[in-house]
Amino acid sequence: MRTEHTEHTECTEQSAVTVLGLGPMGRALATAFVEAGLRTTVWNRTPGKDTELVERGAVSAPSAEAAxxxxxxxxxCVVNYDAADAVLRRDEVADALKGRTVVNLTADTPDRARNTARWAAEHGVRYLDGAIMTPTPTIGTPHAVFIHSxxxxxxxxxxPVLDALxxxxxxxxxDPGRAAxxxxxxxxxxxxxxAGYAHALAVAKAEGISPRELAPFAQGIGAILPPIFxxxxxELERGDFSGDGNPITSAVSSMSHIVHTSEAHGIDAGVMRAAEGLARRAVGRGHGADGFTRIAQLLSDR
Incomplete structure (x- = not known):
């Protein structure tokens, strides 16, 4: 049985990396570090989530400051910056972090990332922000994608340590907010x-089309999107809003058909109504002959 004294003694030996937060993604990160052969210290606010990691070779810290x-x-890697701040901004943790580096892979907004970076600088903590762009099973595999700022x-x-992920x-x-x-x-x-796919499945079901029947055709729609992106x-970067072959007026027409069919079946069409409203706004401003790129420009207007 691991005692608190044993945990504390083990934590005094320098680790390559500490992981705070052992939800599904945090555990995946810690596992990747351990499996890469890095001495890894772990801590979670709710006790008991580190058992499997300790069995694999991780070191369980008795407190966040010890970690x-x-x-x-x-x-x-925790649920949001409220949770991250609740740990990092405690006086004893901030003191222990002085001169050390935090890589915050918690998902939140750009302004929260910049705010935390300012706090870190004021407290002598070196700070990097980041985001994980792929699901938990990809961590530790070639399919994982991380962005940092x-x-x-x-x-x-x-x-070199982050590459172990x-x-x-x-x-x-x-800019610390750029990754966010x-x-x-x-x-x-x-x-x-x-949201669009979930809505499409509902509409298709109402028209007697099963999800499995629709799925291959939905994948076909997905396949045409990368070149369109x-x-x-x-086009947006060079200010080209040409709608040759597919003007916004055509988009408005097809969107109205989706709204009509959805609501005829009693299916909420709020998302499509919002998209149709943007397209109609563009038409109302004289851009009916433009392509859908014009919507991005209108949204960007202050």
């Missing part, structure tokens, strides 16, 4: 797409 004191590098020299210093790591710039900004934009695509980005 961060055990390593020059601490990786944080903050001082590049600090990122390069700790990159597998996959691709990209440093996006010195990418994360928000990319999650916008993902969740809007998932690239083309739309290029």
């Amino acid at each position: 961060v004191a055990a390593s020059e590098l601490t990786v944080v 903050g001082p590049e020299d600090l990122y390069r210093e700790h990159q 597998g996959g691709t790591h990209t440093h996006l710039g010195d 900004a990418y994360d928000i934009a990319l999650l916008d695509i993902f969740w809007t797409s998932m 690239e083309q739309t980005a290029e």
Whole structure:
């Protein structure tokens, strides 16, 4: 049986990395570090989540301050920045972190990331922000994708340890909020797409089409999107809003059909009504002959 004295003694030996937060993603991160052969110290606010990790070779810290004191590098992955701040900003933890590095892989907003970076600088803590762009099973495999932001020299210093998490790591710039900004934009695509797919499945079911019947055709729609993403980005950057072949007026027409069919079956069409409203706004401003790229420009207008 592991005693508190034994845990404390083990934590005094320097670890390569500390992981704070042992939810599903935190456990995956810690497991990848351990399996890479790195001495890994772990801590979680709720006790008991480190049992399997300790059996694999991780060191269980008796407290958050002991955990961060055990390593020059601490990786944080909790539910949001409220949870991260509740741990990191405690006086005893902040004191233990002084002169050490925090890599915060907690998902939240760009302004929260910048705020935490300012707090870290004021307390002598070296800080990198980041985001995990792939699900838990990818961690430790070539399929994982991580993005990071903050001082590049600090990122390069700790990159060998971070590389133990597998996959691709990209440093996006010195602005600590930049990784979170990418994360928000990319999650916008993902969740809007998932909402659209869930709605499509409901409409299809109402029309007697099973999910399995629709799925192959839905995958076909998904397959045409990557080149459209690239083309739309290029058009927006050069200010080209040409709607040759697919003007916004055509989009409004097809969207109205989706709204009508959905509501005829009593299915909430709020998301599509919102999208149709944006398209109609563009038409109302004289952009009916433009392509859908015009919507991004209108949304960006202050």
